[in-house]
Amino acid sequence: MNVALILNYKAATETISCVESLLEHCATIDHIVVIDNDSQDGSALAFQQWLEEKAYPKVTLLCNPENNGYAGGNNYGLRWAMKNLQPEYFWVVNNDTYVDSDAFSPLLEALRHNDRQFVGSLVLSADTGRLECYGGGKLYPILGKARLLGKNQSIEASQRQNPQHEPDYIMGCSLAFSAALTEEIGLMDEDYFMYFEEVDWQYRAKRFGITSKVIPGSRVFHYGSLSLGSRSAFYHYYRNRAATRFNKRFYGPVFAIVSAFLLSAVTTIKEYRNPTLAWSGIKGAFKGVAMSVE
Incomplete structure (x- = not known):
């Protein structure tokens, strides 16, 4: 079936x-x-x-x-x-x-x-x-x-x-x-x-x-677009958290930490006029590093 x-x-x-x-x-x-x-x-x-x-x-x-x-x-x-x-x-x-x-x-x-x-x-x-x-x-x-x-x-x-x-x-x-x-x-x-x-x-x-x-x-x-046009605190937090958690699983914790810093920098540059959104992305990036993976 x-x-x-x-x-x-x-x-x-x-x-x-x-x-x-x-x-x-x-x-x-x-x-x-x-x-x-x-x-x-x-x-x-x-x-x-x-x-x-x-x-x-x-x-x-x-x-x-x-x-x-x-x-x-x-x-x-x-x-x-x-x-x-x-x-x-x-x-x-x-x-x-x-x-x-x-x-x-x-x-x-x-x-x-x-x-x-x-x-x-x-x-x-x-x-x-x-x-x-x-x-x-x-x-x-x-x-x-x-x-x-x-x-x-x-x-x-x-x-x-x-x-x-x-x-x-x-x-x-x-x-x-x-x-x-x-x-x-x-x-x-x-x-x-x-x-x-x-x-x-x-x-x-x-x-x-x-x-x-x-x-x-x-x-x-x-319908719409696969690349989300509207950026929110929710988006930045979960998107960045997922990225660094993925990196921790497949590339190791050191790689994940480096990527968390780089991703935080990218998010901050993109959202320099919206510090609340940037902070959500930073929190998400480092939360992903802290999460457990098998």
């Missing part, structure tokens, strides 16, 4: 639109699991009413009793599906996306050829049709930063430039993998809460010889 997972948080309209597009275009998806991450805004009720009205037998709503972030919500769905659906392949899809063609079958074909990999889609802007990323990005760990591949390029330009340059990680916006892989490497680390969860997961998988690959024949459209 092929299972799509869609995480909802206070965005029932977008989630329903995403589900409807998958139902219309992705015939090789056998079941769709929507996880409401304790929205407390009526999202779960709205989705349940829509589901009762449409009577889709291949869609299930789960209500996570707590909002434990991207990793926690998706893990909640993964555990439920593993217990109840006998899945063979999973596809994690952001709820603020939609498809206008069968975006899953190319991913499924790639996984059937080699199930020891994560595979992802080209992510396109719903507004412009240009790339938001060629599947994922390149990491610059010492700076705690990443660069999305192909951003703002046309699909044609990206395909000329990027096939030889696979990303360091696949975006969690569209990420497919085998159920067997989750049993081998475990689920996502929920201590991140936000940011770097799928990156950490794929880097842990590399220790098992598992790779990541972009499948250009799979395309999803994304």
Whole structure:
């Protein structure tokens, strides 16, 4: 069984639109699991009413009793599906996306050829049709930063430039993998809460010889932008905390401390007019160094 997972948080309209597009275009998806991450805004009720009205037998709503972030919500769905659906392949899809063609079958074909990999889609802007990323990005760990591949390029330009340059990680916006892989490497680390969860997961998988690959024949459209325009104290704290915690796990505590200083400097320069935001980023960077990792 092929299972799509869609995480909802206070965005029932977008989630329903995403589900409807998958139902219309992705015939090789056998079941769709929507996880409401304790929205407390009526999202779960709205989705349940829509589901009762449409009577889709291949869609299930789960209500996570707590909002434990991207990793926690998706893990909640993964555990439920593993217990109840006998899945063979999973596809994690952001709820603020939609498809206008069968975006899953190319991913499924790639996984059937080699199930020891994560595979992802080209992510396109719903507004412009240009790339938001060629599947994922390149990491610059010492700076705690990443660069999305192909951003703002046309699909044609990206395909000329990027096939030889696979990303360091696949975006969690569209990420497919085998159920067997989750049993081998475990689920996502929920201590991140936000940011770097799928990156950490794929880097842990590399220790098992598992790779990541972009499948250009799979395309999803994304509302808004993957690079957040509005910066908040919340963003700076959790983004920087995730970056340095990631560095501590994969590069060691000394590397993480150096990156915390550099990331704090970058954040301060960017937010020199907003010392409260800069301070949130600094606290997050050093909190990540202090957090435990395995």
